[in-house]
Amino acid sequence: xxxxxxxxxxxxxxxxxxxxxxxxxxxxxxxxxxxxxxxxxxxxxxxxxxxxxxxxxxxxxxxxxxxxxxxxxxxxxxxxxxxxxxxxxxxxxxxxxxxxxxxxxxxxxxxxxxxxxxxxxxxxxxxxxxxxxxxxxxxxxxxxxxxxxxxxxxxxxxxxxxxxxxxxxxxxxxxxxxxxxxxxxxxxxxxxxxxxxxxxxxxxxxxxxxxxxxxxxxxxxxxxxxxxxxxxxxxxxxxxxxxxxxxxxxxxxxxxxxxxxxxxxxxxxxxxxxxxxxxxxxxxxxxxxxxxxxxxxxxxxxxxxxxxxxxxxxxxxxxxxxxxxxxxxxxxxxxxxxxxxxxxxxxxxxxxxxxxxxxxxxxxxxxxxxxxxxxxxxxxxxxxxxxxxxxxxxxxxxxxxxxxxxxxxxxxxxxxxxxxxxxxxxxxxxxxxxxxxxxxxxxxxxxxxxxxxxxxxxxxxxxxxxxxxxxxxxxxxxxxxxxxxxxxxxxxxx
Amino acid sequence: xxxxxxxxxxxxxxxxxxxxxxxxxxxxxxxxxxxxxxxxxxxxxxxxxxxxxxxxxxxxxxxxxxxxxxxxxxxxxxxxxxxxxxxxxxxxxxxxxxxxxxxxxxxxxxxxxxxxxxxxxxxxxxxxxxxxxxxxxxxxxxxxxxxxxxxxxxxxxxxxxxxxxxxxxxxxxxxxxxxxxxxxxxxxxxxxxxxxxxxxxxxxxxxxxxxxxxxxxxxxxxxxxxxxxxxxxxxxxxxxxxxxxxxxxxxxxxxxxxxxxxxxxxxxxxxxxxxxxxxxxxxxxxxxxxxxxxxxxxxxxxxxxxxxxxxxxxxxxxxxxx
Numbered sequence: 001x002x003x004x005x006x007x008x009x010x011x012x013x014x015x016x017x018x019x020x021x022x023x024x025x026x027x028x029x030x031x032x033x034x035x036x037x038x039x040x041x042x043x044x045x046x047x048x049x050x051x052x053x054x055x056x057x058x059x060x061x062x063x064x065x066x067x068x069x070x071x072x073x074x075x076x077x078x079x080x081x082x083x084x085x086x087x088x089x090x091x092x093x094x095x096x097x098x099x100x101x102x103x104x105x106x107x108x109x110x111x112x113x114x115x116x117x118x119x120x121x122x123x124x125x126x127x128x129x130x131x132x133x134x135x136x137x138x139x140x141x142x143x144x145x146x147x148x149x150x151x152x153x154x155x156x157x158x159x160x161x162x163x164x165x166x167x168x169x170x171x172x173x174x175x176x177x178x179x180x181x182x183x184x185x186x187x188x189x190x191x192x193x194x195x196x197x198x199x200x201x202x203x204x205x206x207x208x209x210x211x212x213x214x215x216x217x218x219x220x221x222x223x224x225x226x227x228x229x230x231x232x233x234x235x236x237x238x239x240x241x242x243x244x245x246x247x248x249x250x251x252x253x254x255x256x257x258x259x260x261x262x263x264x265x266x267x268x269x270x271x272x273x274x275x276x277x278x279x280x281x282x283x284x285x286x287x288x289x290x291x292x293x294x295x296x297x298x299x300x301x302x303x304x305x306x307x308x309x310x311x312x313x314x315x316x317x318x319x320x321x322x323x324x325x326x327x328x329x330x331x332x333x334x335x336x337x338x339x340x341x342x343x344x345x346x347x348x349x350x351x352x353x354x355x356x357x358x359x360x361x362x363x364x365x366x367x368x369x370x371x372x373x374x375x376x377x378x379x380x381x382x383x384x385x386x387x388x389x390x391x392x393x394x395x396x397x398x399x400x401x402x403x404x405x406x407x408x409x410x411x412x413x414x415x416x417x418x419x420x421x422x423x424x425x426x427x428x429x430x431x432x433x434x435x436x437x438x439x440x441x442x443x444x445x446x447x448x449x450x451x452x453x454x455x456x457x458x459x460x461x462x463x464x465x466x467x468x469x470x471x472x473x474x475x476x477x478x479x480x481x482x483x484x485x486x487x488x489x490x491x492x493x494x
Numbered sequence: 495x496x497x498x499x500x501x502x503x504x505x506x507x508x509x510x511x512x513x514x515x516x517x518x519x520x521x522x523x524x525x526x527x528x529x530x531x532x533x534x535x536x537x538x539x540x541x542x543x544x545x546x547x548x549x550x551x552x553x554x555x556x557x558x559x560x561x562x563x564x565x566x567x568x569x570x571x572x573x574x575x576x577x578x579x580x581x582x583x584x585x586x587x588x589x590x591x592x593x594x595x596x597x598x599x600x601x602x603x604x605x606x607x608x609x610x611x612x613x614x615x616x617x618x619x620x621x622x623x624x625x626x627x628x629x630x631x632x633x634x635x636x637x638x639x640x641x642x643x644x645x646x647x648x649x650x651x652x653x654x655x656x657x658x659x660x661x662x663x664x665x666x667x668x669x670x671x672x673x674x675x676x677x678x679x680x681x682x683x684x685x686x687x688x689x690x691x692x693x694x695x696x697x698x699x700x701x702x703x704x705x706x707x708x709x710x711x712x713x714x715x716x717x718x719x720x721x722x723x724x725x726x727x728x729x730x731x732x733x734x735x736x737x738x739x740x741x742x743x744x745x746x747x748x749x750x751x752x753x754x755x756x757x758x759x760x761x762x763x764x765x766x767x768x769x770x771x772x773x774x775x776x777x778x779x780x781x782x783x784x785x786x787x788x789x790x791x792x793x794x795x796x797x798x799x800x801x802x803x804x805x806x807x808x809x810x811x812x813x814x815x816x
Contacts, residue, residue: 019634036636038605038608040599040608043599044596047796049795051715051716055755059509062507062510063507065509160750160751162513164659174721264613271609272621412612
C-alpha cells in the first residue's frame with residue numbers, strides 16, 4: 001500500500017489536506033479529505049449580546065462576510081420577533097446581490113475559468129488569471145477588475161465597510177442611502193449587466209464552442225448523483241437572500257421544502273475522527289457514508305444545486321440562460337431534470353452571475369431604498385431564531401438561542417462550504433480513481449484534474465489570492481507505507 | 495534580484511487577503527517590485543520549501559491570523575527565522591482578534607460543543623477529531639489545537655504591527671508605497687515595534703459625530719433606539735469603543751451608524767484597551783453617588799466581550815480562568 005498526500009491544497013475556508021491510499025496493484029484503496037482547523041465560533045459567541053453576532057460571525061469568513069452578516073441579521077430579527085421595514089429588507093437584498101456579482105466574477109475569471117480558458121493541460125504558469133487575460137485580452141482583464149470594484153463599492157455604500165460590513169441591526173439597518181448613492185448604484189447595476197452579457201460571450205466562445213471541454217464537463221469522472229439543496233422564492237425561483245430551503249433528489253423530485261426555523265428536522269451532521277469539519281447530511285435519509293444516490297443522505301449545495309432545486313430565475317436574461325443551460329445539458333429547458341456534472345457548476349455560476357447583476361440593477365432603481373424608515377427597534381424577545389441565506393458556496397444556516405435579555409446561550413452554524421464536505425471528498429476520490437492507476441505517471445495534468453474536482457465547489461479561500469498568483473501549489477507524494485520511502489513525487493509552484 | 499515577499503495566514507478569516515486585493519491596480523506595483531515568494535493561501539502548506547530557504551532570505555513577511563494551533567505556531571516560528579522583517583498584519587495577528595474571544599472558554603468546551611452538544615450533530619459514538627488517527631490504510635494527522643489563543647507578538651519577535659479588521663485598503667496602499675520607497679532608495683527602516691498604517695490619535699478624533707459633553711444615566715443596546723445621525727453614540731447611551739481605539743479606519747463604523755468595536759486596537763501609550771474603555775466610560779456617567787454609578791455600569795451589556803472584542807488574547811486579562 002502506498003500513501004499519496006496532497007498537501008497543501010488550498011482555496012478552502014481554512015486549511016485542507018488530502019490523503020489518497022493506493023493499493024499494491026495501483027488502484028485507489030481509499031481517500032480522506034481533512035480540514036485541520038477549528039476556531040470555536042459556536043462556543044465563544046455564547047455570552048455575547050445577540051445583536052453583536054452579525055459583527056462577530058462575519059469573521060468566520062472574510063471572503064463572504066456579507067453572507068454571515070445577512071444570515072446572522074435574519075436570525076437576530078427572529079430572536080427579537082421583529083420584521084425590518086421594507087426599505088431595510090430591500091437594502092439587504094441589494095447589497096447581497098451586488099456582493100454575489102463580484103464574488104462569482106472572481107471565481108469564474110480567476111479560479112475556475114483558467115482551467116477552461118487556458119485548458120486543463122496548459123502549463124501551470126499560464127493556467128491563471130494572467131493566462132486568462134493573455135487569451136481574452138487585457139481589456140477583459142480590466143473589465144474583471146472593474147466588476148470586482150463595483151461589487152465592493154455597493155457593499156461600502158450599504159454595508160458601511162468593504163470587508164466585514166456592519167450596518168445590519170435587529171429590525172433593520174443603521175445606514176440610510178442618499179439619492180446620490182442610489183444614482184451611483186444604478187450606474188453600477190447597468191455596468192454590471194453589460195459585464196454579465198460579456199461573460200456569457202466569453203463562456204460561449206471559449207468553453208461551449210470547444211467539444212473537448214463539453215465532453216470533460218459531462219464525463220463520468222466528474223459526475224455525482226446526489227441530492228441538491230438551495231433557497232427558493234415563493235415561485236420556486238432561485239433566491240440568495242430569502243425564501244424556503246428546497247431539496248430535490250437525483251431524479252429531480254422534491255425531497256423536502258422547509259422554513260429556516262425547521263432546519264433541524266431536515267439536516268444533521270456526522271463526525272469523523274480525522275477532520276475538524278463535520279459532514280452535513282439529510283436527516284430523514286440518514287448518513288450512509290460517502291456514497292451517491294437517493295439512499296444516501298449526502299447532498300450538494302452549490303450554484304449548480306440552486307439551479308437544480310429551482311424552476312427558473314426571476315430576471316429575464318438569467319431565465320434565458322437557465323433554459324439554455326438545461327437545454328444543452330439535459331435536452332429539457334424546463335430544468336425538471338437535474339444536472340449532475342460537477343464541472344457544470346462553473347456554468348451555473350455564470351447563470352447566477354447574470355441574475356445577480358440584473359437583480360442589483362432592478363433593486364438599485366427601487367424608489368424606496370432611500371427611505372428614512374430603515375429600522376424597527378424590537379419591542380419584545382422570542383429568544384430563539386434561525387436565519388438562512390444562500391452563501392455563494394452553499395446554504396448558510398445561523399441558529400441562535402438567547403436568555404430573556406438577548407444574551408446568547410447557544411449558537412449552531414452550518415456554513416456554506418461545510419455542506420459540501422462529503423461531496424468534495426467524493427469528487428476528489430472519484431477523480432483520483434479515474435486518474436491514479438498502475439503504471440500511470442503522475443503528471444501536473446493529473447494533479448490539476450484532481451484539483452478541478454474540488455475547485456468546482458469554489459472552496460472559499462482562493463477568491464482572494466488566485467486573482468494574482470494564479471496557481472495553487474500542490475505537492476503529491478507517493479510513498480511506501482512500509483518503509484516510508486518516497487517512490488514518486490510530483491509538484492508545481494512549490 | 496527582487497526582494498522576496500511572503501503573505502501567510504494562520505487562524506484568520508481571509509478578510510486581510512481581500513483587503514490587500516482591494517488596493518486594486520496598486521497590487522501590480524507589488525507584483526512588479528517583489529518576488530511573490532508566497533501569496534496568502536497559495537503558499538500556506540509549503541513547509542518544506544520554506545524550511546529549505548536560507549534564514550533571512552524573505553525580505554518581508556505579512557503575517558495575518560492568530561495562533562490557535564500547532565500548525566500556526568510552527569509557521570510563525572519558521573517565518574520569523576526566514577524573514578528579515580516580520581509584520582503582524584491585521585487584528586488577529588496584532589492582538590488575537592475575534593478568534594481570541596475563544597479565551598473566554600477552554601479548548602475542551604469548544605470541542606464538546608462542536609462535536610457533542612450542537613443540536614445538528616449526530617454523534618452516538620462520541621467521536622472527536624484526533625491529532626493522530628489510524629485508518630485501515632495508514633495514519634492520518636491533524637494539528638493540535640492549543641488551550642489559549644495568542645497573538646503573533648506573544649509567540650515570536652515581531653518588527654512591525656499593521657492593525658485593523660481588516661486593515662483598510664487605503665492604509666495598506668500607503669504602507670506598500672512606503673516599503674517600496676525604503677527598499678528602493680536605501681532609506682532607514684522605522685524603529686522596531688512601530689505601528690504602521692494607523693495614526694496617533696483615537697477613533698473619536700476621526701469621528702464626524704458631534705459631542706455635547708452630555709452625561710448619561712443608563713446604557714442602552716445599539717438597536718433599542720433609532721439613533722440620531724450626527725451625535726456621539728456614547729452620548730446617546732450606546733457603548734462605543736472609539737475613545738479606546740487607535741484611529742486609522744476613517745471612523746467607518748460610527749459613520750455608518752453603528753458603534754466602534756475597537757478593531758484598530760489600543761491607542762498610543764495605552765497598554766490595555768479595556769482599562770482605557772473603563773476610564774472613558776467613567777467620564778460620561780452622570781453621577782457621583784457610588785450606588786448610582788454601580789447601577790449605571792451594570793447596564794453595560796457584556797463589558798468584557800465588548801471592551802476586549804479584538805484584544806482579549808493580548809490584553810492584561812489574556813484569558814478567563816478555567
